[in-house]
Amino acid sequence: MSSTTLSSASKEVTIGFGHPFVMIGERINPTGRKILAAEMKEGNYSRVVSDAIAQVEAGAQMLDLNAGIPLADEPAILAESIRRVQAVVDVPISIDSSIIEALEAGLEAYQGRALVNSTTGETEVLERVLPLVKKHDAAVVAISNDETGISEDPNERFKVAKKIVEHAADYGIKPEDVVVDPLVMPIGAISQAGIQVFELVRRLRRELKVNTTCGASNVSFGLPQRSGINNAFLPMLIAAGMTSAIVNPLHPELVQAIRAGDVLTGVDDGCTSWISAYKEQLKEGENPRERRRRRRA
Amino acid sequence: MSEEDDFDLNDLDDKELVEQIQDDLYDGLDSEVTEGTEILLSRGWDANDVLGDALVAGMKIVGIDFRDGILFVPEVLKCAGAMKGGMSILRPILAESAEDTSLGKFVIGTVKGDIHDIGKNLVGMMCEGAGFEVIDLGINNPVENYLEAVDTHEPVILGMSALLTTTMPYMGVVVEEMEKRGLRKDVHIMCGGAPLNQEFADSIGVPAYGRDAARSAEMAEEHVRGLGKKRAHR
Numbered sequence: 377m378s379s380t381t382l383s384s385a386s387k388e389v390t391i392g393f394g395h396p397f398v399m400i401g402e403r404i405n406p407t408g409r410k411i412l413a414a415e416m417k418e419g420n421y422s423r424v425v426s427d428a429i430a431q432v433e434a435g436a437q438m439l440d441l442n443a444g445i446p447l448a449d450e451p452a453i454l455a456e457s458i459r460r461v462q463a464v465v466d467v468p469i470s471i472d473s474s475i476i477e478a479l480e481a482g483l484e485a486y487q488g489r490a491l492v493n494s495t496t497g498e499t500e501v502l503e504r505v506l507p508l509v510k511k512h513d514a515a516v517v518a519i520s521n522d523e524t525g526i527s528e529d530p531n532e533r534f535k536v537a538k539k540i541v542e543h544a545a546d547y548g549i550k551p552e553d554v555v556v557d558p559l560v561m562p563i564g565a566i567s568q569a570g571i572q573v574f575e576l577v578r579r580l581r582r583e584l585k586v587n588t589t590c591g592a593s594n595v596s597f598g599l600p601q602r603s604g605i606n607n608a609f610l611p612m613l614i615a616a617g618m619t620s621a622i623v624n625p626l627h628p629e630l631v632q633a634i635r636a637g638d639v640l641t642g643v644d645d646g647c648t649s650w651i652s653a654y655k656e657q658l659k660e661g662e663n664p665r666e667r668r669r670r671r672r673a
Numbered sequence: 674m675s676e677e678d679d680f681d682l683n684d685l686d687d688k689e690l691v692e693q694i695q696d697d698l699y700d701g702l703d704s705e706v707t708e709g710t711e712i713l714l715s716r717g718w719d720a721n722d723v724l725g726d727a728l729v730a731g732m733k734i735v736g737i738d739f740r741d742g743i744l745f746v747p748e749v750l751k752c753a754g755a756m757k758g759g760m761s762i763l764r765p766i767l768a769e770s771a772e773d774t775s776l777g778k779f780v781i782g783t784v785k786g787d788i789h790d791i792g793k794n795l796v797g798m799m800c801e802g803a804g805f806e807v808i809d810l811g812i813n814n815p816v817e818n819y820l821e822a823v824d825t826h827e828p829v830i831l832g833m834s835a836l837l838t839t840t841m842p843y844m845g846v847v848v849e850e851m852e853k854r855g856l857r858k859d860v861h862i863m864c865g866g867a868p869l870n871q872e873f874a875d876s877i878g879v880p881a882y883g884r885d886a887a888r889s890a891e892m893a894e895e896h897v898r899g900l901g902k903k904r905a906h907r
Contacts, residue, residue, distance in 0.1 A: 407838075407868050444838035446873035474839040525788040525812060564746040565791050597791070598746025 378552045380515050380587045382438065382468035383488040389437050389468050391555060391587045391620045396638050396649065397610075398438055398620035399631065400470050400491075400589065401431030404457065405442040417448045421460045428461040434625040435635075435653075439465070440493060441482070442472035451481035458485045470517070470622070476504045483512040490514045493622075494557060497522035497536035506547040515553040516544065517589060520576070526559055528566065530576040533558060534583075537576075541584055555587045555620065556580050562597035563605065569595065570609070574616040581617035589620040603627055611637035682709050687716065694759070695731035699738075701751025707758035720766040721774040725804065728759045732802025739799075740887035746795070753798035760801070775806050776897045777829035780822045782810030784843040789836035789866075796832060796865060796883065799890035805830070816843075816850045823851070823860055829900075830893050832883075835866040845877035852878075861896050865889055 379392035391398045404427050406413035412423050428439055441461060443454035454473060461469065471482035472493040479492055494517035495505035509516045518540040520533040527533055537556045544554050558576040561569040577588050595609050596602035607629050610621065614637035625631050635653060638644040682705070685693055694709035706728075713723045735752045738744040744752075767773070779800045783793050790812050801807045808826050810818055823831060831851075835841040844864050851857050864874050865883040874882035881896070883889025 410870075413870075444868060446838065446841065446868060446870055447876055450838070474837055521788060562746065562791060565750060600742075600745055 378585050378587055380491075380552055380555055381489065382491050382515060384462060384466045384468050385487040387466040387468065391589070392552075393581070393587075393617075393619065394643060395619070396437075396643055397614055397618070397634050398589075399436050399625050399634060400438040400440050400620060400622045401428075401434075401436035401625050402440050402591070402593070402622045403427045403431055403624060403626065404439060404461070405472070406445045407442070413445045416443060416453050416457065417445050419456075421457060424457050425460050425464050428465050431625050432465045432467055434628070435631045436467065436625040438468050438470055438491070438620075440470040440472050440622050443478065444473060444475075450475055451478040454478045455481040455485035458482055462487055471514075476508070479505065480508055483508065483514060486512075491517060491555065493517040494519050495540065497540050499523075502540065502543045506544055506549060509544075509553075510547045510549055515555060516549065517557050518544075518554050519557045520559055526561070528568070528572065530558075530572045530579070533572075533576055534579050537580060537586070538584060541586060551584065551586055555589050556584070557590050558588060560590045560592060560594045563595050564598040570612070574612065577613065577616040577618045587619045588617070589622060590618065592621045592623050603629065606630055607633045610634050611640070614638070614641055682712055687713070687718075691727050691730075694727040695734065698728065698731035698752055698755050698759070699735055701748060701755050703751075703755045703758040706755040707762060710759040710762045714762070714766070719772075720763045720770055721772060723759075724763055724767065725774060728756055728763075729802060729804045732756055732799070736799050736802060736887045736890055740885065746791075749795065749798070753802075756798065756802060774804075776804040776894065777806070778808060778826050779805040779830045779832060779893060780808045780810065780819070780826055780828040781832040781834070782814040782818065782822070783812040783834045783836075784840050784847070785813055785815045786843065787835050787837055787840035788812045789834070792836065792866060792886065793832075793834040795886035796834070796889045799886045800832075800893050803890045803894045805893065816847050819847050820850065820854070820856075823856055828860060829897055830861045830863055832863045832865070832889070832893075833879075834864070836868065838868045841866060841869055841873065842877075844879065848878050863889065863893065 379390050381388055381390050404424055406416055415423050431439060441457050443450050443457055468488055470491040470493045471479055473479050492509050492514045495501050496519045520536045522536050541551050541554050558573050560573055563569045580586055580588055592609055593606050596605035599605060611633050623630060635650055639647050639650045644650055690709055694706055697705040710723055739749050781797050783790055797807045797809050810822055833844045862879045863881040863883055864879045871882050874880055881892055883892055
């Protein structure tokens with residue numbers, strides 16, 4: 377059983393086999409969000425904060441934070457975003473950047489055990505990111521591509537993932553602290569993209585025994601009614617054995633589909649979480665415990 | 674499709690056939706477009722006219738509907754496949770023809786360190802549909818690749834693509850190198866990719882930022898038309 381434990385100052389979350397699927401909220405990412413990008417750049421974090429709160433209220437167990445804004449001081453903005461978000465919500469954070477200085481600044485600012493998002497299998501990148509992950513006792517997302525690109529062959533991508541896990545071990549990072557991203561390609565351009573990922577997730581779980589994550593919504597790029605594809609994709613990923621994903625929790629149908637996935641794979645024992653999330657709300661002022669007491673009296 | 678819908682492309686007159694090729698292109702019907710192209714040629718059409726009136730005009734409609742959200746990525750990829758079918762017939766003839774009505778060469782590639790290519794491919798096919806001869810350098814291109822392609826192909830436009838904030842600054846490296854070698858006056862440079870914006874494009878000295886594939890092709894065409902001559906390439 378592989379468990380990746382992340383934490384904030386006050387809360388632990390486990391990504392793992394047999395644990396509920398972890399939804400990592402994707403909204404705090406300026407790519408494609410012009411207003412958010414402009415605000416973050418000028419030091420206005422009000423939307424970062426409100427997005428953090430909204431995503432956690434919607435069910436996100438973790439948040440991804442990205443500050444990749446062209447011509448901006450990404451390390452400083454990422455670090456400040458982390459401080460602002462940690463001041464208002466207690467979920468662990470995935471620190472998302474492809475710039476090493478930004479990851480470093482983010483980790484310095486972070487309280488708890490973070491998920492570093494990400495390293496690729498490129499040797500040069502591994503050698504910069506892994507020491508940082510070790511130094512801060514963090515966990516790391518490993519993207520299964522290397523110098524040669526993104527292979528369409530799941531066996532090649534498996535090999536890259538294996539290489540990253542082995543490199544991590546050389547730096548003293550345990551396999552359970554490597555969360556592999558098998559890379560989801562747009563199904564509209566590559567019709568086998570779904571099948572490839574399912575196969576890869578099964579192998580990663582069975583043979584490498586690692587946790588997995590992905591940016592799931594990429595699958596529906598360029599298609600109408602993207603949410604329909606996304607909402608079907610997540611339970612299929614869960615069935616294949618994926619244990620977390622970076623998603624938009626502000627789509628209630630997606631959250632419901634993920635929770636249903638947990639019910640159907642038996643992870644949500646006794647359907648407890650499902651029932652507590654979706655049981656019809658009682659009338660105002662009515663509380664089941666009181667009602668029971670009344671009946672007993 | 675019912676049986677009555679089946680008909681022989683040979684039975685159509687020229688005008689109907691051109692419209693039918695455009696429709697088939699829109700529907701991504703590779704073999705129908707190829708066949709229609711062959712029929713027009715067999716009727717004595719000039720290859721340049723087949724390209725312009727049937728294929729380029731057809732792809733223009735595809736581009737507009739893609740921009741407006743009527744067509745989606747998988748459909749556009751099929752259209753591009755159908756266009757390729759027609760081009761496979763026309764290209765050898767065009768290469769030998771004295772008259773060249775193409776808009777010129779468009780060299781495109783994803784920059785060094787970046788392996789994303791779907792957006793770049795869409796721009797490439799839209800530009801081909803607009804009438805450019807597209808030379809695709811693929812992904813992960815160091816500056817040398819761009820310089821070599823500019824030298825070999827003498828394009829009117831050089832397009833660079835990046836999908837990562839870490840790789841997009843490399844576009845600036847390419848631009849600087851081109852400036853150093855005095856190549857910028859000969860080649861119009863364009864840039865695009867999800868993390869870019871106009872501000873970034875301006876900062877690297879490439880104001881021609883294409884926010885999506887359809888717009889990029891429009892801008893490329895506007896640039897060439899703006900040069901005031903149909904044959905802008907050297």
